[in-house]
Amino acid sequence: MVVVTTIRRDVMTLPSAELGPSNPLPPLRPLDEAHRVDDRDREALPRDMARQIGYEPLRDVLPERVRDGYGRHRTSRTTDTIVIENDRLRVTVLPSRGGRVASLFHKPSQRELLYRNPVFQPACFALNGAWFSGGIEWNIGATGHTTLSCAPVHAARVTAPDGGEMLRLWEWERLRDLPFQVDLWLPDGSDFLHVGVRVRNPHEKPAPVYWWSNIAVPERRRVLVPADEAWHFGYERRLRRVPVPEHEGVDRTRPPRADLPADYFYELPDGQRRWIAALDDAGEGLVQTSTDVLRGRKLFVWGSGAGGRRWQEWLTEPGTGGYCEIQAGLARTQLEHVRLDAESEVTWLESYGPLAADDASARTVHGTDWAAARAEVEDRLERALPRADVEAAYAAWLPHADTEPGEVLHAGSGWGALEVLRAGHKPAGTPFDESTLGEAQAPWVELLRTGAFPEPRRVGPPGETLVAPHWRDMLETAPAKPLTEYHLGVAQWHAGDVAQAVRSWERALELAPSLWPLLRCLAVADQQAGNRERAADRYADAFDDLCRERRDDGAVWTAAMAALGRETLAALLGVRRTAEARTVWRRLRPVIRERGRFRLIEAELLLAEGDREGARAVFDAGFEVADLREGAEAIGVLWARLTDEALPARYDFRMRPPVTEWRADPD
Structure with missing residues (x-):
C-alpha cells in the first residue's frame, strides 16, 4: 500500500546540555581565525578563487551575539521536531536548531542514512559559538558554521509540486542581511528527499553569499565524488592542490586513514553531474546530488590523531561511532564568498537518498581503480535518480517557491519582521509577520x-x-x-x-548612568591599537563598575560578569598585573569560578603568581572548558609552560601538526 506523504509535529528526547544565555558583550572581534589562507598560497590560486577568497570576509559576527552560555552537564530534554514521511523515507527536522535534518531513515532497508548524534552537546564551532554535530545543516552567512546553528527558524506547510505537502523553512540571515528559504518534500513512493533552496538579495547593492549543506555520515565509509583533484586545507592554514584518491601514499577517500583534521574541496569538471556519496563496506549508504549551481563538494575528516579523536568524543559521548562530513556548496571552497547582485536571487535543488549495491558493485566501489569506482557510483545514481529527473524536479519546484505558506508549524525570530517593517519588503513565499516582533x-x-x-x-x-x-x-x-x-x-x-x-x-x-559597556568597548579599541596598558585600565574600571551596578544573581547579570571578567583577567594577565587580576578573580561569583573556562584562567593566574604546584594541581583535579574554540590551543600553551610532560589525552584538542613552539592564543 502506498503511504501518502505526510508532515506532522513530534518531539525528540535526548540527553541535552542547556544552551544558557547569550554573551551580552557585543562581539567586536571575530571568533574564527582558523579558516584563513596563508598569504604564501594566495598567488598560486586560480584567479577567480583568489578573488572570492578576498571578497568581503567578516570583520566580526555583528549584529549577532556570541552563544557561550552552555555547559557540559546533560539531562534528558525534549525538543520539537517536524517529521516528513512517505512509505520509503522518514525525515526528522529540528526547527528550533536551524532547521537541521536530524535523521533520514530509509524504511525498506531499515537504515539511518546520516550520522545521528545520540546527544545534544553544544560546542564552540559556529561563527557565533554554539554548534552541535550530526545530521544535515544549512550553512548560510560566511565561512564557517552558521550563526543559526542553535537558533529557531520559521516553518510551515506549503503545497508541493506534486500537489501534496512540502515543509518550508525560512529566516532572515543577519550577517549578510539576506532572507532565505529551504523547501523539503518527499514525492509519494520516492526514495529521495528533494530540497529546494533560495537565497534573495532585496537590497540595492550586491551582497556576498555563502552556502554549504553539511551532511554528517558515519566515519567508516568510502567517500566518492567525480573528481581527480582536490584542494587540501588543514589547520596549518595552507591551501594546496592534491590528487584524489591517493595522496602521500594514503587513500584520502577513506576517512579513518587520515592522520589530522582536514578539508578536501574537490575539483569537479565543468559539465560533470554534481554528486557525492558515502558508502559502507557493502557499497551501500547515502548519495547527495544537485543542480549545477551548487558546484562545490567537500570531505571533512577528523583524522586518527589524538586531537581529532578527542573532538569526536567531545561532541558526542565515548563509545559512539565517529563521523565525517560530506558537503555541497556554491563555490569550490568554503573560504570563498560569491556575489549576489542587487535585487536578485540564487536557487537550486538538492536530492538526498540511499544507494544499494550487490557484491560485484561493492567490490568495484572499494577497489583500487578510482575511475571504475566513480563510474559505478554514478551509474547507480543515474538508475536510482536520473540527472534529468533532478532537473525536472527543480523546474517543477520553482513556480512553487513563491507559494504562500499554510499552517505555521514553528516561529523563528522577529528580525525579519523588523526588516520588512523598515523597508516594506514583501518576499513572496516567506512572510515575516509583525506578530513575531518581540x-x-x-x-x-x-x-x-x-x-x-x-x-x-x-x-x-x-x-x-x-x-x-x-x-x-x-x-x-x-x-x-x-x-x-x-x-x-x-x-x-x-x-x-x-x-x-x-x-x-x-x-x-x-x-x-552605566559605564561598563562603554569602557569595555573602549578597552577593545585600545587593544586593537596596541595600547595594552590603557586597555587593562579600562577593563579594570569596567569590571569595577559592573560589580557596583549588578542588581541580582540572575542569568543575565551572571552572564555579564562572566564575559567581562574573562576579558578583564586576560587583559590584566597580558600586562603582568597579577595582583589586580587576583582582585578581579576574588570578586567573581563562585558559580563562575567553578566553570572549566575559569579553572583554566585560575591555573594561568597561579602560574603568573609563581605558584607552579598550584597551577599543576588545577590540571590534576581536572576541568572541561565547555566553550573551547575549534582549533584553540590555549590549554596546550599553558601546559607547555608548566611542564615538559606530554599533554594528557583529556586536554589534547590539537588539530594541526606539532610545532616547535606553541603560538600565543587569545582563546
Whole structure:
C-alpha cells in the first residue's frame, strides 16, 4: 500500500546540555581565525578563487551575539521536531536548531542514512559559538558554521509540486542581511528527499553569499565524488592542490586513514553531474546530488590523531561511532564568498537518498581503480535518480517557491519582521509577520517610528546592536543619548570607522548612568591599537563598575560578569598585573569560578603568581572548558609552560601538526 506523504509535529528526547544565555558583550572581534589562507598560497590560486577568497570576509559576527552560555552537564530534554514521511523515507527536522535534518531513515532497508548524534552537546564551532554535530545543516552567512546553528527558524506547510505537502523553512540571515528559504518534500513512493533552496538579495547593492549543506555520515565509509583533484586545507592554514584518491601514499577517500583534521574541496569538471556519496563496506549508504549551481563538494575528516579523536568524543559521548562530513556548496571552497547582485536571487535543488549495491558493485566501489569506482557510483545514481529527473524536479519546484505558506508549524525570530517593517519588503513565499516582533526588536521599532532610540526602563546590559548601514544612519540622526551613542559606536566599529566609534563611546561616557559597556568597548579599541596598558585600565574600571551596578544573581547579570571578567583577567594577565587580576578573580561569583573556562584562567593566574604546584594541581583535579574554540590551543600553551610532560589525552584538542613552539592564543 502506498503511504501518502505526510508532515506532522513530534518531539525528540535526548540527553541535552542547556544552551544558557547569550554573551551580552557585543562581539567586536571575530571568533574564527582558523579558516584563513596563508598569504604564501594566495598567488598560486586560480584567479577567480583568489578573488572570492578576498571578497568581503567578516570583520566580526555583528549584529549577532556570541552563544557561550552552555555547559557540559546533560539531562534528558525534549525538543520539537517536524517529521516528513512517505512509505520509503522518514525525515526528522529540528526547527528550533536551524532547521537541521536530524535523521533520514530509509524504511525498506531499515537504515539511518546520516550520522545521528545520540546527544545534544553544544560546542564552540559556529561563527557565533554554539554548534552541535550530526545530521544535515544549512550553512548560510560566511565561512564557517552558521550563526543559526542553535537558533529557531520559521516553518510551515506549503503545497508541493506534486500537489501534496512540502515543509518550508525560512529566516532572515543577519550577517549578510539576506532572507532565505529551504523547501523539503518527499514525492509519494520516492526514495529521495528533494530540497529546494533560495537565497534573495532585496537590497540595492550586491551582497556576498555563502552556502554549504553539511551532511554528517558515519566515519567508516568510502567517500566518492567525480573528481581527480582536490584542494587540501588543514589547520596549518595552507591551501594546496592534491590528487584524489591517493595522496602521500594514503587513500584520502577513506576517512579513518587520515592522520589530522582536514578539508578536501574537490575539483569537479565543468559539465560533470554534481554528486557525492558515502558508502559502507557493502557499497551501500547515502548519495547527495544537485543542480549545477551548487558546484562545490567537500570531505571533512577528523583524522586518527589524538586531537581529532578527542573532538569526536567531545561532541558526542565515548563509545559512539565517529563521523565525517560530506558537503555541497556554491563555490569550490568554503573560504570563498560569491556575489549576489542587487535585487536578485540564487536557487537550486538538492536530492538526498540511499544507494544499494550487490557484491560485484561493492567490490568495484572499494577497489583500487578510482575511475571504475566513480563510474559505478554514478551509474547507480543515474538508475536510482536520473540527472534529468533532478532537473525536472527543480523546474517543477520553482513556480512553487513563491507559494504562500499554510499552517505555521514553528516561529523563528522577529528580525525579519523588523526588516520588512523598515523597508516594506514583501518576499513572496516567506512572510515575516509583525506578530513575531518581540522584546529584542522593540527599541528598534521605536527608533524606526519616532526617530529616537529609547533609554532603558531598568538597569541592565544593553541589548543587541543593529549595524547595517540603514540602521547606522538612523542612529546618527537620532538624539545623542548615552545608549544611542553606545549602539552607534558599535555600528561604526562594524563599518570599520574605529575613530568615530571611539568618539561615540567617549561622548556617551559623560552622561551614561552605566559605564561598563562603554569602557569595555573602549578597552577593545585600545587593544586593537596596541595600547595594552590603557586597555587593562579600562577593563579594570569596567569590571569595577559592573560589580557596583549588578542588581541580582540572575542569568543575565551572571552572564555579564562572566564575559567581562574573562576579558578583564586576560587583559590584566597580558600586562603582568597579577595582583589586580587576583582582585578581579576574588570578586567573581563562585558559580563562575567553578566553570572549566575559569579553572583554566585560575591555573594561568597561579602560574603568573609563581605558584607552579598550584597551577599543576588545577590540571590534576581536572576541568572541561565547555566553550573551547575549534582549533584553540590555549590549554596546550599553558601546559607547555608548566611542564615538559606530554599533554594528557583529556586536554589534547590539537588539530594541526606539532610545532616547535606553541603560538600565543587569545582563546
